[in-house]
Amino acid sequence: MNYSIKSRIWIESNGKVLLGHGRIELLKAIDQYGSLSKAAKALQLSYKKAWQLVDAVNKSAKQPVTINSIGGKNGGGMQLTDYGKNLIKIFETINENCWAFLDEQLKKIKTF
């Protein structure tokens, strides 16, 4: 039995993607760096692509996920809201539970 089972989950809001693996990684990097441009660089993502992703998340979410500031002493920055941090937590918990569930399902299959 060299077969293994993998999965990707995502959360939708009104039929549109709210959060998937890539967006979660981006939000975590924003939280880490306090800057979208730095987060994009760390993930080897173009700034524009990263901005579009964050914009899409904020437009689909029920509450803002980031706080964006332009200009100022360090040019500005981007932080996560508490709501955003909570979304990450929920997503990752469900994702890990899903992995465990699938591994268990595979174990139940005797032969193939």
Added chain:
Amino acid sequence: MNYSIKSRIWIESNGKVLLGHGRIELLKAIDQYGSLSKAAKALQLSYKKAWQLVDAVNKSAKQPVTINSIGGKNGGGMQLTDYGKNLIKIFETINENCWAFLDEQLKKIKTF
């Protein structure tokens, strides 16, 4: 709460994709029509793409998933082996269980 949770699962064999949603749909269509070309047409898939998918499945699976015949009275055809039919059953069962599990997980979240 208009959030919903979706998923895609796939089975890997030695680190390579064996079966995912698209391949399962294709195998089911082959089973239905007894022909790869007809199955491809039904799924609005180019014959070549369909053939490559089936070829990849057969190369990754531990046992052949299809029986292919070339030439003959009706030009040939493609059937599923019992092993192939069994793989479909297993995949779909686990997939449905996964959906139910994720819906349940989402219900557990009180507010967001």
Added chain:
DNA sequence: AATCGTTATGTTTTTACAAATATAACGATT
């Protein structure tokens, strides 16, 4: 008002992938 590093956005170029096209191989049937 000049500078700085950031967010925000438009425009162009590249690239990866899908689709389309073409053709060979096959074997039962006639």
Added chain:
DNA sequence: AATCGTTATATTTGTAAAAACATAACGATT
């Protein structure tokens, strides 16, 4: 041996997504 509808495979073309490039807007600081 000619035909037929299929599987098998190579080559070309098209297209949509990604990347690259460019520039505007912003506001605290100097």
